[in-house]
Amino acid sequence: MARFIGRWLADSIRLGLALLLALAAMQLPALAHGYVSALQQVALATERDIAERQEIARQFYRLPLAAQEAEVMARLREAEPANAAGLVASRERMAILRATHDRIAAASPLIQPVLALWDGLRDARADKHAILMTTLESHVPAVMLSAAPATYGLAGLMLGLLLGELLLTPFRRRSRHAA
Template identity: 40%
Template sequence: MLGFLGRGFADALRVALPLLLGVALMQVPAIMHGYSAGLLQAAEALRSDIGQRTASARRHYGAVGEGDEALLDLLRQREPANAEGLEGSIGKARALRAAHERIEAAMPALRPVTALLDLSEDPLGDKRAVLRLALDTHVPQIAFDRAGILWLVLGILLGAFLARLVIALLAAPFGGRRRAAR
């Protein structure tokens, strides 16, 4: 009886784990799309703030010249603390936009890998915050595009391997498969 239950459990694990992992990994391209869009939105929000600061500086100080550097030079002379904050915002906006462009330049199936590599270079945590938002707002979906299918297949293969590993680890204390008596 125990052997029957064990085989049933092993069969269920061999079927369920690859399917579950396949569907879970199928979500990766959609999450990365949300992450990439979030990077662009965050960069645009920062650029909007920078534009408002530039307009304010023009109202207070007159002609400020074109570009971020001209504004920063003026503010460094008159308002060093404001210049430092603005310089940080400009750097963040550039970094977020550059990350978005790197991700979008990659092949669709490799965008998640590109995003993970890019996340490793995030000293201030801005990109991680965007990723957390993308994860929080993600709605699971089944996408039968090339990237989704590739990640589905990868999940099925990984799930099949993990299922065999779990079954082997659980069967080891019981001596593995018992040979039938002849």
């Protein structure tokens, strides 16, 4: 009876770990999609902020409505260099976010989670790590059935089974020596 319960418990641990990792791995494509969407939203918000700040400068310095961005920036550089530098930094941030969004969105759905995770952890520019952490915190787990989640789920299932075997191997050796 003890051997039966031991086998049942070992099988339950292996299966539970495999299912847990499979479901966790299936979340990766949705997390990548959320990260890409967040990049686009932050880039758009930055673009709106830049436009508003330029419009305020245009009004403050009484520049014509048709004044080009270069004209507004030239006026800001001479009167408010810190504000001009802030606008340049915001424009660079927006360009980085857009380029990252475009690069990840253009990749294969199977590669997107890897690119998103790598980008969010490695690239400190433009607050990408904060965007990734916000995406992780706001993610609502769901099971999606398409090629990418199914592939990641299968990989998670196999990894879970392997980890379960590795976890239970020392106990199996002890029970064989005891018998």
